[in-house]
Amino acid sequence: MSELIKSYAAYNNNTPLAPFAFNQKKMTDKDVMIDILYCGVCHSDIHMSRNEWNWTRYPIVPGHEIVGKVVQVGKKAKKYKLGDIVGVGVYVGACEVCPECKSGNSHYCDQFEGTYNDIPKNSKQPNYGGYSKQIVVNENYVLKVNKKLPLHAVAPLLCAGITTYSPLKYWKVRKGHKVAVVGLGGLGHLAVKFAKAMGATVTVCSTSISKKKDAQKLGATNFLISTEKDFFTKNRNKFDFIVDTLGGQHDYNSYINLLGLNGVYICLSFPQQEIRLSSPFTLIEKRRTVTASKIGSIKETQEMLDFCAKHKIVSDVELISIQKINEAFERMIKGDVKYRFVIDLSSLN
Numbered sequence: 001m002s003e004l005i006k007s008y009a010a011y012n013n014n015t016p017l018a019p020f021a022f023n024q025k026k027m028t029d030k031d032v033m034i035d036i037l038y039c040g041v042c043h044s045d046i047h048m049s050r051n052e053w054n055w056t057r058y059p060i061v062p063g064h065e066i067v068g069k070v071v072q073v074g075k076k077a078k079k080y081k082l083g084d085i086v087g088v089g090v091y092v093g094a095c096e097v098c099p100e101c102k103s104g105n106s107h108y109c110d111q112f113e114g115t116y117n118d119i120p121k122n123s124k125q126p127n128y129g130g131y132s133k134q135i136v137v138n139e140n141y142v143l144k145v146n147k148k149l150p151l152h153a154v155a156p157l158l159c160a161g162i163t164t165y166s167p168l169k170y171w172k173v174r175k176g177h178k179v180a181v182v183g184l185g186g187l188g189h190l191a192v193k194f195a196k197a198m199g200a201t202v203t204v205c206s207t208s209i210s211k212k213k214d215a216q217k218l219g220a221t222n223f224l225i226s227t228e229k230d231f232f233t234k235n236r237n238k239f240d241f242i243v244d245t246l247g248g249q250h251d252y253n254s255y256i257n258l259l260g261l262n263g264v265y266i267c268l269s270f271p272q273q274e275i276r277l278s279s280p281f282t283l284i285e286k287r288r289t290v291t292a293s294k295i296g297s298i299k300e301t302q303e304m305l306d307f308c309a310k311h312k313i314v315s316d317v318e319l320i321s322i323q324k325i326n327e328a329f330e331r332m333i334k335g336d337v338k339y340r341f342v343i344d345l346s347s348l349n
């Protein structure tokens with residue numbers, strides 16, 4: 001019998017996460033086994049733990065912002081060796097033959113296999129995520145992490161980081177561009193750091209003046225209070241890009257009108273309900289684009305991690321023990337975190 005792996009799981013949609021132990025999946029030749037050091041806490045973890053998207057399999061071990069150390073490698077796994085510091089993000093498998101996979105976009109594959117909750121081919125057990133001591137992953141879905149960065153602060157880059165980096169890269173944000181970041185939370189604070197490092201002039205739009213100092217510290221040149229009376233008229237047609245990280249329902253039309261000619265509106269967070277465009281002229285008037293994107297490919301995630309090492313970018317985090325996870329969920333729902341919780345897995349014994 002193999003040793004049981006300790007973790008924290010949600011057993012159903014309305015009780016707190018609690019200790020759980022599972023049998024590790026069998027290593028295949030291409031797998032690496034990783035002892036988990038840190039795991040970031042993503043808002044998806046809350047949605048999934050509570051079955052808010054209606055596809056949760058219980059018990060569920062969340063966590064897809066994983067940093068750890070390689071402790072075993074499969075016979076045909078060549079990319080990593082024992083002791084390497086590595087990362088695992090939101091997905092650990094794809095079909096590898098469809099047009100999306102073949103064009104380097106396996107994160108859009110219909111057979112996308114999530115790091116937790118999804119059931120791999122030829123298995124009955126769902127994947128268990130990073131709120132645990134250990135994970136086994138195919139080497140092709142493992143990322144190299146630069147040991148010089150503070151590793152606990154690297155963890156959120158594996159989901160929040162790539163989610164913000166990928167669209168900025170895709171739309172070629174660079175020097176001379178004016179980028180507005182709406183909402184300064186887990187995603188927003190990384191959007192500011194990335195857009196700034198890519199050379200853009202960054203403006204943070206927030207409802208709270210209390211965020212001004214933080215915005216400047218993160219690299220924003222300008223700060224605007226979005227609840228001020230003339231905010232939408234004064235800033236009309238002003239930006240090349242808007243990165244919208246507000247989760248709840250809000251006035252999309254007014255925000256889109258802040259874009260100038262060929263401006264791009266990047267939605268990174270969504271309300272549960274529909275998004276309404278009040279008039280097609282909101283787009284037509286300035287040939288504006290409204291778009292969204294989903295994390296990033298493995299190749300792009302590696303590129304993002306290398307970019308972070310070069311520009312010394314990490315997430316601002318609050319490190320917690322696994323025993324504080326339920327409290328962390330409650331605080332995240334209130335927006336009370338700067339800017340991402342990260343679990344120190346050494347607390348799980």
Ligand SMILES: [Zn+2]
Pocket residue numbers: 042043044045064090159160
């Ligand atoms: Zn996530």
Ligand SMILES: [Zn+2]
Pocket residue numbers: 094095096097098099100101102106109110111
């Ligand atoms: Zn595919």
